[in-house]
Amino acid sequence: MPHSLLKIGLAGFGNVGAGVYKNLEKNRDILRERTGRDLVVHRVAIRDPKKKRNVSLPKENVTTDLWDIVEDDEIELVVELIGGVDRAFEFVEAALKSGKSVVTGNKALLAERGRELFEVARENNAHIYYEAAVAGGIPIIKTVQESLIGNHIQSVAGIINGTCNYILTRMNEAGLQYEDALQEAQDLGYAEADPTLDVNGWDAAHKAVILASLSYGCWVPCDEIYVEGIEKVTKPDIDFADELGYIIKLLAIIKLHEKDRAIEVRVQPSLVPKGHILASVRGVFNAILVTGDVVGETLFYGSGAGQDPTSSSVIGDIADAAARCNNPGGLGFVTHDLYGKPLKVEDSVSKYYLRVQVVDTPGSLARIATILGDHNIGILSVIQPEDHDEETAPVALTLHFAPFGRMLEAKEKIARLDCVSDEPVLMRVEAI
Ligand code: HSE
Numbered sequence: 542m543p544h545s546l547l548k549i550g551l552a553g554f555g556n557v558g559a560g561v562y563k564n565l566e567k568n569r570d571i572l573r574e575r576t577g578r579d580l581v582v583h584r585v586a587i588r589d590p591k592k593k594r595n596v597s598l599p600k601e602n603v604t605t606d607l608w609d610i611v612e613d614d615e616i617e618l619v620v621e622l623i624g625g626v627d628r629a630f631e632f633v634e635a636a637l638k639s640g641k642s643v644v645t646g647n648k649a650l651l652a653e654r655g656r657e658l659f660e661v662a663r664e665n666n667a668h669i670y671y672e673a674a675v676a677g678g679i680p681i682i683k684t685v686q687e688s689l690i691g692n693h694i695q696s697v698a699g700i701i702n703g704t705c706n707y708i709l710t711r712m713n714e715a716g717l718q719y720e721d722a723l724q725e726a727q728d729l730g731y732a733e734a735d736p737t738l739d740v741n742g743w744d745a746a747h748k749a750v751i752l753a754s755l756s757y758g759c760w761v762p763c764d765e766i767y768v769e770g771i772e773k774v775t776k777p778d779i780d781f782a783d784e785l786g787y788i789i790k791l792l793a794i795i796k797l798h799e800k801d802r803a804i805e806v807r808v809q810p811s812l813v814p815k816g817h818i819l820a821s822v823r824g825v826f827n828a829i830l831v832t833g834d835v836v837g838e839t840l841f842y843g844s845g846a847g848q849d850p851t852s853s854s855v856i857g858d859i860a861d862a863a864a865r866c867n868n869p870g871g872l873g874f875v876t877h878d879l880y881g882k883p884l885k886v887e888d889s890v891s892k893y894y895l896r897v898q899v900v901d902t903p904g905s906l907a908r909i910a911t912i913l914g915d916h917n918i919g920i921l922s923v924i925q926p927e928d929h930d931e932e933t934a935p936v937a938l939t940l941h942f943a944p945f946g947r948m949l950e951a952k953e954k955i956a957r958l959d960c961v962s963d964e965p966v967l968m969r970v971e972a973i
Contacts, residue, residue, distance in 0.1 A: 742771070752793075892970035917943070
């Protein structure tokens, strides 16, 4: 059956815009099956047509005028990735007024003027989708909006700026100075073109405002929250924190104070105990701990910045918009036959742990090793405690990657050796 086209206007072709274009092309077939529509970028508005780009665009689709997108009646959905507040506001407002729904990754726009834009969207029966505005590739917006809808959100604590987390991690682990770590983050494309909003805490603060507003159903004004950045964090602080058993993280805290029905929203560098789960979030990764009165604690972890992870969220929103226009059933469960059958467990590959109880005589271990070798299974380590007091001794081996079927055959042969007294124990070693 032919699929109807969903024509998209893409405003902005920077790091994320180019990623959206590239990945929409790359995964066109699966998106078509799942949404029932052919998602086509019909027009792209770029600022500088002479700029060299890694992703090439057909000339006829390119414009330098944002209003070409708003005025194109064939375009149903607008993707705003131009950044900034005032110009983006005018553009998104005009798109909504012309009845087009909008996907945006613009956290500053939503934090500062979201209240007005959602009003315009309501009046024009259009939607605003904004998964990419918070925590890059982590689907935290839909989680709070949909999956946790039955909860009062009690608190949200997050590492939601990848650049700051990258800088703090490099200062902590590689002893880098702040400036060098920032330069690395920029070279890797994590920091914004102007990294001021990253390091002064406001990128995280805008995301916190969006999460707080979504969690509590009211727009939290930006000028009523407390924000500190990481510019003043120094190596001696990092070292002291380490000695005391802590690690420094830029944390966004959103907390409901039930008694006075107030919402605490703040962003600050904070010492986190090394044993806490957020302490293990390194590099550009983000993590968000959401506590609800029904669900309890939940943790969401992933890449908070970067071309592909952020475009994954934008594309998720595009697909959501496509499915809502076309398919009353939404994306609940869509059958297709693009993939084959489930993998047979015998073909699944992992490392293994094998414990064998052997008669304590010369040659036992060699016979086990021979069987493993015959099955092309490598030995990673072997432990046999010296002080066993029975006639048999335990031997614990860790084994290299091998298909489960082959591993089972080897285990059965080992079990049948006359020097093996008990059924061997086999477990997988997973490195997910
Ligand atoms: N520059 C941001 C970060 C990603 O480092 O997390 C987009 O908000």
